[in-house]
Amino acid sequence: MTNIGIYGSAGRMGQAIEAVIAEAGLGYAGGTDQGDDPAPLAAKADVLVDFSAPNALEANLDACIAAGKPIIIGTTGLEERHHFLIDNAAEHIAVLQTGNTSLGVNMLRALVSEAATRLGEDWDIEILEMHHRHKIDAPSGTALLLGDAAAKARGIDPVTDSERGRDGITGVRERGNIGYASLRGGSVAGDHSVILAAEGESITLSHRAENRSIFARGAVKAAEWIVSKDAGRYEMKGVLGL
CATH class of the missing domain: 3.40.50.720 (NAD(P)-binding Rossmann-like Domain)
Known part of the structure; x- marks a missing residue:
């Protein structure tokens, strides 16, 4: 045992x-x-x-x-x-x-890697996460885990080739970068979505944690x-x- x-x-x-x-x-x-x-x-x-x-x-x-x-x-x-x-x-x-021990999240990570590999830079990648009001770090470890998977699949740096905390006149989106957005509120255990968006179409891969x-x-x-x-x-x- x-x-x-x-x-x-x-x-x-x-x-x-x-x-x-x-x-x-x-x-x-x-x-x-x-x-x-x-x-x-x-x-x-x-x-x-x-x-x-x-x-x-x-x-x-x-x-x-x-x-x-x-x-x-x-x-x-x-x-x-x-x-x-x-x-x-x-x-x-x-x-x-790991930034997340959920088996479902780690399967999502594999799907994100596959999608980022198969779809070229014409597909922008944005990661949206929401957690409870008490969480102190952002982006979440899970969001970074998913972003790292996408970055490795694209052969880019997960830190320097990313966009976070957009506010004001930010200019156009940098081609190839991975964007992050963090939401906080209530008692949400953890919601994560990876959005791959191209001209005229988009794909959203998501995971929702209902409890810890x-x-x-x-x-x-x-x-x-x-x-x-x-x-x-x-x-x-x-x-x-x-």
Whole structure:
């Protein structure tokens, strides 16, 4: 039986993951939160799931490396230095980092990649996302995940070849760029749409999260999948067999 530990167990995602672990009949190694030492949990768990905060990531990774345990990282709002830390950790342990653990979202990511590959620059790509009023980062990790898939398919840079926060006289849309728009309000768990628009036609690929349990189920499935993997950096598409 896989024994799963949770970094950030008191948060909304942490609680949802704990509930899914119980429903699945898996082992629960316990959880940690702000101010707790991550090392004891890493020592007794088979795999760790991290939905804590960016400023906790380095200590959590260090604990997993020391214990030789794999980790799923679902924390959003990560910066370039965090990805450097993740790359370094992946030299020692199995690490799966993603902006979204939903299996449906990751299937959407595959569809976006296929569409962006098949359709040329005549098709503009815009990503629209909406989340609850308490979300503190924008664009969402999921929007960036989808934008990254589109950018890689087009062979462009996901950061420099993007447009965000349009306001005022912005001029015409830059050909080939990926646009982002973020909405916040209410209790929306997460809505994402990728719009591909050309002259006279458009395609919209969408995903709606009705509650957080979909992310928790995906995270637990990923934890079961990665527990036997060798050191390296993995993606959710591996969980889906893509």
